[in-house]
Amino acid sequence: MNPLKNRSLVSISDFNREEQISILDMAEDFEKNPNQDLLKGYIVATLFFEPSTRTRLSFDSAASRLGARVIGFSESSSSSVSKGETLKDTILTVSNYSDIIVMRHPKEGSARYASEVSPVPIVNAGDGANQHPTQCLLDLYSIRKTQGRLEEINIAFVGDLKYGRTVHSLVIALCNHRATFHLVSPPALQLPESIKWLIQSNHLTYKEYEELDQVLSFADVIYMTRVQQERFADPIEYEKVKNAYVLKSDMLGSTRANLKIMHPLPRVNEISQDVDETEKAYYFQQALNGVYVRQAILTSILGVK
């Protein structure tokens, strides 16, 4: 039996190293052959209490290519949450109509709570500034595909490392693969202490920087992020850091030949559009990889692969 069958995916740590690798291996197969009727008769619910383009639509695409039906909502204002319905009641109701629930919610811990009350598996599509484990798996897939390995990469995370949930999940996962972490952020947006502690407890190295050009020459992967305006309590604090980093094509001259620039997207202004035309830009292919990885996640948890 598939060991992931009927398991929720709330934190990237819910799947161990081998289980994460098994998802990447399955995604490789789906990339070669994405249209299969493996989920015919299944219903996937996508409940998005926060905006999304890539996560919601790539889950929709992944499920549709496998023959599943997709139900759900893309904003809570179109659900009975707007009438005061609790998250628990929403989850219990939707679990009557579906085999698996993919949920994004602005509150940290909401996905864990949903998994504790739900009779069907919950897949966390982002809970506040906490975690985004399915993005993490597609990021791992993208790193392995472009670098030929996951082990011992030099990765530079740039931008909002405090609120960036994709950063949190990916740092945690790369602790399994002996990465060296280069953390570029304004002082106010540094990686949370709990995650820095995790790096140290794995006897791995991290270095903190304030300038992007300090890491350009040695990174295998530069993982750019958007400053998460919606997480700031004080708009003045956002204004101070919103333009902290802008990566431009003329900065790529002395970078490694194998460098790939990744970004979970959406971007605001942190990657100049002239980078898109360079062979180092990988963010749109990265988003495409999300379809295959989410096909692997759905089929594993639903136990059909």
Ligand code: CP
């Ligand atoms: N990467 C990501 O989570 O994008 P969306 O917010 O568009 O889903």
